[in-house]
Amino acid sequence: MAQIFGPKANGITQIVLATAAVLAAVAVILLVVLPRSSWATLVGRAPQQPVPFSHQHHVAGLGLDCRYCHTGVEKSAFAGLPPTETCMTCHSQIWTDAELLAPIRDSFTDRQPVAWQRVNNLPDYVFFNHAIHVNNGVGCMSCHGRIDQMPLTARGAPLTMQWCLDCHRDPGPNLRPPEAITLMDWQPDTDRRELAEYLLDAYDIPHADRLTDCYVCHR
CATH class of the missing domain: 1.20.5 (Single alpha-helices involved in coiled-coils or other helix-helix interfaces)
Incomplete structure (x- = not known):
């Protein structure tokens, strides 16, 4: 066979x-x-910028509050980038001839905005309101990471759908009192879960289970 x-x-x-x-x-x-x-996800990657702006120097070194440059964080859907005039508030007095800051001076003279490269950019089909998060206790560090330790600004979180849903399913542990929103090294001085329950009530977020409904982020 x-x-x-x-x-x-x-x-x-x-x-x-x-x-x-x-x-x-x-x-x-x-x-x-x-x-x-x-x-x-590009977490940890810093895009090349026209000026190598250092949050580490300005936030940790000089103590600038996030809201000094990002004026829209509490009232707008977008945090916003500072106009060149904000930069020149200081740099018309210090580092006035630094070659590093030539693009800033040119922008101010020509009245053309600096072409900053976005670090965090969500798809067009995602609805995100910056002010809603900040005014409801989500600190800057939760999404942007330890920006005060970044010589060059890099993405601090993946910003994926799963990452957002993890927080929306249980937002309490990520909430902070209003005075701690922009503090990078803030730590609660009480039990985290007890504080979470208190802040959920204080920010009037009684239906956290509805935060995962599709319409919340897709409208």
Whole structure:
């Protein structure tokens, strides 16, 4: 009786199965792991800017409050970027001839905004209101990370749908009292869960379970 499979069939089968396993693993990495990696989310990456602005120097070193430059954080859907006039409030007096700040001086002279590159940018189909979060106890650090430790501004959080939903499902632990919103090194001086319950009530967020409804972020 003739054999259907030759003597090399077992070896070929093993190679095929091993290749299939490797391809399956690669597919899992591409479909599951890669989209959540910092390579895809850009967490920790600082885009090249026309001026290497250092939050570490201005926030931690000089003690500037976030709201001095980002004036829209409490009243607008967008935090906003400071106009060149804000930069020149100080730099018309200090570092006036620094080559590093030439784009700032040119912007002020030409009355053209500096072409800053966005660090955090949500898709157009996502509705996000900056003021709603800030006025309801979400601190700057929760989304932007320790901006006071960044010589160059990098993305501090993945800003993926899953990341947002994790907070919306249980916002309490991420809430702060109003006076701590912009503080980078703030830590609660009481039990975190008790404080969360208190702040949920203080900010009038009684239906936190509704924060995961589709219309909240997609309108």
